Amino acid sequence: MTIRLLLADDQALVRGALAALLSLEDDLEVVAEVGRGDEVVARALATGAEVCLLDIEMPGADGIEVAGRLAREVPGCRSLIVTTFGRPGYLRRALEAGAGGFVVKDTPAGELAEAVRRVHAGLRVVDPALAAESLVGGPSPLTDGERSVLREALEGATVATISARVHLSPGTVRNYLSSAIHKTGTSTRVEAARAAQRRGWL
Structure with a gap:
């Protein structure tokens, strides 16, 4: 066969x-x-x-x-x-x-x-x-929302740009980014995105 x-x-x-x-x-x-x-x-x-x-x-x-x-x-x-x-x-x-x-x-x-x-x-x-x-x-600690904004943040996109691309309010985007930064132990959204990518979370 x-x-x-x-x-x-x-x-x-x-x-x-x-x-x-x-x-x-x-x-x-x-x-x-x-x-x-x-x-x-x-x-x-x-x-x-x-x-x-x-x-x-x-x-x-x-x-x-x-x-x-x-x-x-x-x-x-x-x-x-x-x-x-x-x-x-x-x-x-x-x-x-x-x-x-x-x-x-x-x-x-x-x-x-x-x-x-x-x-x-x-x-x-x-x-x-x-x-x-x-x-x-262990499993990824990121939510679907956090993953979606971090993917956009990888390219250095602004909050306004991310908001338009993922169809969420700027306030919601900021909250997701802040939470993701905390979970990845980083200082900026780009650092958080890169750390999440390295770990295979995106």
Whole structure:
């Protein structure tokens, strides 16, 4: 039995390398490659992909969001996050979204192929070191509102700009930012946003 794979990564070189490595396995077949997160669901449906390997940071939609959409919209298709960003917060959010596994890009080819097989079989695969770190770190303390304003603050946006983009009053935005600054132990909204991003909370 051959497992049909879709590879989603915005770096063509990485996609090509993954495709070449995984295609060496007799039971794995790469049926699609995409460079944007918002192309994954349609291509998975069109090609009958059974496992989608997803990067986290992609244009259109990030891999965690895509994993959630696949779980809801493509029955029988599982997802495996393969990323450079081995952050405990990302791991927790990916699994909560419905991803079947989470590994980092420096995983040896043989282990990655085995991770694909295990996810296809309905098992959960998680990088062991990251799993341990995630347990120690605990869940993200940020609310959805705090996350939404911090994403905008990453770019140094003003309160007025954030307010317009997320459709909240300036007062509410200030309250969310103040709370997020306190939770991250930082001094400014940009520092809070960067700290949250480093921990995989955004």
